[in-house]
Each structure stands twice: as structure tokens, then as C-alpha cells.
């Protein structure tokens with residue numbers, strides 16, 4: 090069945106029934122009311138044609154029944170892929186269950202006027218367990234990105250599909266999320282990452298050029314920290330390809346783990362460094378045959394360029410060439426060098 094609604098336009102994606110708001114989101118509330126009404130109508134037709142195909146199985150009442158009492162709960166589902174594939178043009182047995190494909194058999198519920206809820210999957214104020222809710226979704230979504238959801242950190246901490254997704258009233262343009270902007274869904278629980286993203290040095294997430302899912306698959310039960318890569322470095326290389334090497338001279342910590350020195354969610358130190366310079370380098374380089382322990386005196390414990398109070402005159406202080414970003418000015422290729430004389434990452 091085809092239907093059109095004023096104020097919505099097809100967004101050009103290959104799948105049918107995917108609409109975007111022609112007014113860019115304004116007039117949303119108004120729209121909800123109109124879609125509610127139109128969807129109610131469309132539903133009656135849709136459900137009738139579904140009914141013509143087959144009578145509901147034992148224990149199931151069929152969507153037409155549900156709609157007699159729940160029209161207002163439909164929201165704008167009819168305008169989503171689920172509306173299309175489950176309510177309007179169902180193909181598989183499961184899809185033909187309509188509302189009950191997700192909510193479970195509800196004949197007793199319907200006949201009792203809403204009293205009985207045993208055997209149903211509830212998402213409302215007194216929801217079924219996260220596991221039961223997820224199972225309803227996984228009947229159809231056990232593949233692709235969602236294949237390993239059950240072993241993910243989210244599932245193990247009872248974060249359900251419906252914690253992030255809303256199917257009756259999705260707000261995002263993509264992926265049927267609860268909020269218009271993806272990061273807001275994540276930030277509703279991840280306060281630490283929210284505050285990191287507000288620091289001066291950050292990936293362009295708050296500018297909208299990247300999202301959490303640029304780096305994470307929130308359904309993933311396989312990779313560490315749900316990152317989209319076999320390791321942190323593999324993830325970083327997908328965009329920062331020049332850091333992959335191979336290098337003639339490798340800097341051990343760089344090859345090992347980028348997050349030793351960088352905080353990917355944002356930092357108050359330039360270049361998202363985990364610490365300010367040169368302290369970052371001093372973590373590992375306080376002794377050695379070069380500057381350290383020699384006249385350069387990089388290894389003073391008294392900070393930069395300053396002798397401790399009461400020190401005798403001539404007390405060795407750090408050469409001012411070695412403060413701030415200076416290490417990186419000379420050791421400009423600290424991620425690795427391909428120069429025959431690059432052993433010290435100077436070139």
C-alpha cells in the first residue's frame with residue numbers, strides 16, 4: 090500500500106517508506122497529530138489486508154484488535170521501516186503477527202480489556218526484563234551489527250535495545266534513536282565522555298562531523314570497548330593512515346597503543362594528549378645517555394627552569410629549550426621515522 094503525507098518527503102534512500110520532514114523538523118508536534126490521524130486510517134487498511142491473508146495463530150489477537158484500544162500508542166511507527174515491513178506489507182509468518190511480533194501473544198490481554206498481561210513483552214513503566222525485550226528484537230535482528238549483542242557490555246549491564254531505540258516515536262533521521270542527535274542518546278548515560286567532549290582539544294564530535302559510532306559499534310560483543318577495529322591502533326589507522334607505517338624506526342609506545350598518549354574523547358591538553366608536555370615524555374624518559382643526566386639536565390624533579398627555594402647558586406635547572414612542546418619540536422617524527430638517520434625521530 091502506498092500513502093503520502095503532507096510535510097514529509099522521500100529522502101532518496103533505496104529502501105521504501107523512509108521519509109524526512111520537508112520542513113526540516115519544524116512543526117513536529119503538529120505533524121505528530123496529523124500522522125497520528127492518518128496513520129490510524131492507514132493502519133485500518135493495512136491491517137485489513139493483512140487479515141485477509143491469514144487468521145491470527147492461537148493466542149494471538151491480530152493488529153486490528155490492538156488498534157481498537159491503542160491507536161494513540163502507534164505514534165509514527167507507520168512511517169518507519171517497521172510500519173512498512175510488519176504492519177503494512179508483512180511477508181514472513183513473524184512479520185504477519187503485526188503488533189504481536191514484538192509484544193508477544195496478547196489475545197487474553199485484548200479479551201480482558203487490557204487486564205491480563207501474562208506472556209506479553211512490555212516496554213512501558215513496568216517493563217519486562219531487558220533480556221525478554223531484547224529477545225523480541227533479536228528474532229529478526231540476530232545478524233550483521235547486532236549479531237553479538239547478547240555478549241556485549243551493554244546487554245550484560247541490562248542496557249536493552251529499547252534503551253537507545255524508540256520504535257513508535259523515533260527522533261533521529263537515521264537508526265530510530267530516542268534522541269534527534271545520536272550523541273545525546275549516548276550522553277544520557279555516559280557523563281564522563283560528555284564532559285571530555287567539551288574540552289578544548291577534541292575530535293569533531295560536538296561539531297557534528299563525527300559521532301560515537303564513528304569509532305564504536307554499541308551492539309558489539311566481540312571487540313574490546315566495542316571499538317570498530319581489532320585493536321585501538323587499527324581503529325585509529327582507519328582515519329589517520331599516515332601513522333600506520335611501516336617505519337624504519339618505530340617508537341615503541343606508538344606501535345603499541347595510541348591511547349597511551351592520546352585521550353580520544355577529548356582533553357584539555359593540545360592534540361588530545363593525556364598529559365601536558367613534556368611531562369608526557371618524562372613518564373618514560375628520565376634517564377639515558379643523551380640529554381638525560383648530562384648538562385641538559387632534563388631529569389630535574391623540580392620542574393621547568395626553576396631551582397628549588399634556597400638552592401645554592403649554580404644549581405642545575407632545566408634548559409629552557411626543553412620546556413613545553415619543545416621535545417616534539419626537535420623530535421618531530423615521534424610517531425615513527427623513515428629517514429636513514431631518523432633513529433631519534435629528529436627527522
Ligand code: HEC
Pocket residue numbers: 149150151152154155156157158159188189192194195196198199200201202203204209210211212213214215
Ligand atoms: C479492549 C482494549 C484493549 C485491547 C483490544 C488491547 N489492549 Fe493493550 N492495553 C489496554 C489497556 C487498558 C492497557 C493499560 C493497562 C494498564 O495500564 O495496566 C493496555 C496495555 C497494553 C500494553 C502495556 C502498556 C504498558 O504501559 O506497559 C501493551 C504493550 C499492550 N497493551 C499491547 C496490546 C496489544 C499488542 C494488543 C493487541 C493484541 C492490545 N494491547 C489489545 C487495552 C487493550
Ligand code: HEC
Pocket residue numbers: 152155156159162163171175176187188189190191192210211212213214251254255256257258259
Ligand atoms: C517492531 C517492534 C514493535 C512493534 C511491531 C510494535 N511495538 Fe509497541 N512498542 C515497541 C517498543 C520498543 C515500545 C517502547 C516505546 C518505543 O519504543 O517507542 C513499544 C511501546 C508500546 C506501547 C506502550 C506501552 C509499552 O509497552 O511501552 C503500547 C501500548 C504498544 N507499544 C502497542 C503496540 C501496538 C498496538 C502495536 C501494533 C499496532 C505495536 N505496539 C507494535 C515495539 C513494537
Ligand code: HEC
Pocket residue numbers: 170171174175183184190191222225226227228229230250251254256263264265
Ligand atoms: C518481525 C521482525 C522484526 C522485529 C521483531 C523487529 N524488527 Fe527492527 N527491523 C525489521 C525490518 C524488516 C527492518 C528493515 C531493515 C532491514 O531489513 O533490516 C528493521 C529495521 C530496524 C532498524 C533500522 C531502522 C532504520 O531506519 O534504519 C532498527 C533500529 C530496528 N529495526 C530496531 C528494532 C528493535 C529495537 C526491535 C525490538 C523492539 C526490533 N527492531 C524488532 C524487522 C523487525
Ligand code: HEC
Pocket residue numbers: 223226227230233234235238243248249250251252253254263264265266271302307308
Ligand atoms: C547503546 C545504544 C544501543 C543499543 C543498546 C542498541 N542499539 Fe541499535 N543502534 C544504535 C545506534 C547509535 C545506531 C546507529 C544509528 C546510525 O547509524 O545513525 C544503531 C543502529 C541500529 C540498526 C540499524 C542498522 C545498523 O546496524 O546500523 C539496527 C537494525 C539496530 N540498531 C537494532 C538494534 C537491536 C535489535 C538492538 C538490541 C538487540 C539494539 N539495536 C541495541 C544504538 C543502540
Ligand code: HEC
Pocket residue numbers: 242243246248252253271274275276277278279301302305307313314315316
Ligand atoms: C541506558 C544507559 C546507556 C546508554 C544510553 C548507552 N550506554 Fe554505553 N554503557 C552503559 C553501561 C551501563 C556500560 C557498562 C559500563 C561499565 O561496565 O563500566 C556501558 C559501556 C559502554 C562502553 C564500554 C564497553 C566496554 O567494553 O567497556 C562503550 C564504548 C559504550 N558504552 C558506548 C556507548 C555508545 C556509543 C552509546 C550511544 C550509542 C551508549 N554507550 C549508550 C550504559 C549506556
Ligand code: HEC
Pocket residue numbers: 272275276279282283286292294299300301302303304305314316321324348353354
Ligand atoms: C575517535 C574515536 C572515538 C570516538 C569518536 C569515541 N570513542 Fe569512546 N573510545 C575510543 C577508544 C579507542 C576507547 C578505548 C580506550 C581504551 O582502550 O582505554 C574508547 C572507550 C570508550 C568507553 C569505555 C571507557 C572506559 O574507560 O572503559 C566508553 C564508555 C566510550 N568510549 C564511550 C564513547 C561515547 C559515548 C562516545 C561519543 C560521545 C565515544 N566513546 C566516542 C574511541 C572513541
Ligand code: HEC
Pocket residue numbers: 290291292293299303304321324325326327328329347348351353359360361
Ligand atoms: C572516523 C575517523 C577517525 C578515527 C577513527 C580517529 N580519528 Fe582522530 N581525527 C579525526 C578527525 C576528522 C580529526 C580532526 C582533524 C582536523 O581537525 O583537521 C582528528 C584529529 C585527531 C588528532 C589531532 C587533534 C588536534 O587537536 O589537532 C589526534 C591526536 C587524533 N585525531 C588521534 C586519534 C586517535 C588516537 C584515534 C584512535 C583512538 C583516532 N584519532 C581515531 C578522525 C578520526
Ligand code: HEC
Pocket residue numbers: 322325326329332333342343344346347348349350351360362414417418423424
Ligand atoms: C608517545 C606518545 C604518543 C603516542 C603513543 C601517540 N602519539 Fe600521537 N602525538 C603525540 C604528541 C606529543 C603529539 C603532538 C606533537 C606536536 O605537538 O607537534 C601527537 C600528535 C598527534 C596527531 C596530530 C598531529 C599529527 O601528527 O598529525 C595525531 C593525528 C596523532 N598524534 C595520532 C596518533 C595515533 C593515530 C597514534 C597511534 C598510532 C598516536 N598518535 C600515538 C604523542 C603520541
Ligand code: HEC
Pocket residue numbers: 340341342349350369370371372373374416417420423432433434
Ligand atoms: C610509555 C612510555 C613512553 C613515552 C610516554 C614516550 N616514550 Fe619515547 N620511547 C619509549 C621506548 C620504550 C623507547 C625505545 C627505547 C629503546 O629502544 O631503548 C622510546 C624511544 C624514544 C626515542 C629514541 C631514543 C632511543 O634510544 O631509541 C626518542 C627520541 C623518544 N622516545 C622520544 C620521546 C618523546 C619526545 C616523548 C614525548 C612525546 C616520548 N618519547 C614518550 C617509551 C616512551
Ligand code: HEC
Pocket residue numbers: 367370371374376377378379380381387410411415416417418419420433435
Ligand atoms: C633542541 C632539540 C632537542 C630537544 C628540545 C629535545 N631533544 Fe631529545 N634529542 C635531541 C637529539 C639531537 C638527540 C640525539 C642524541 C643526542 O645528540 O643526544 C636526542 C636524543 C633523545 C633521546 C635518546 C637519547 C637518550 O637520552 O636517551 C631521548 C629519549 C630524547 N632525546 C628525549 C627527549 C625528550 C623527552 C625531550 C623533551 C623533554 C627532548 N628529547 C628534547 C634533540 C632534542
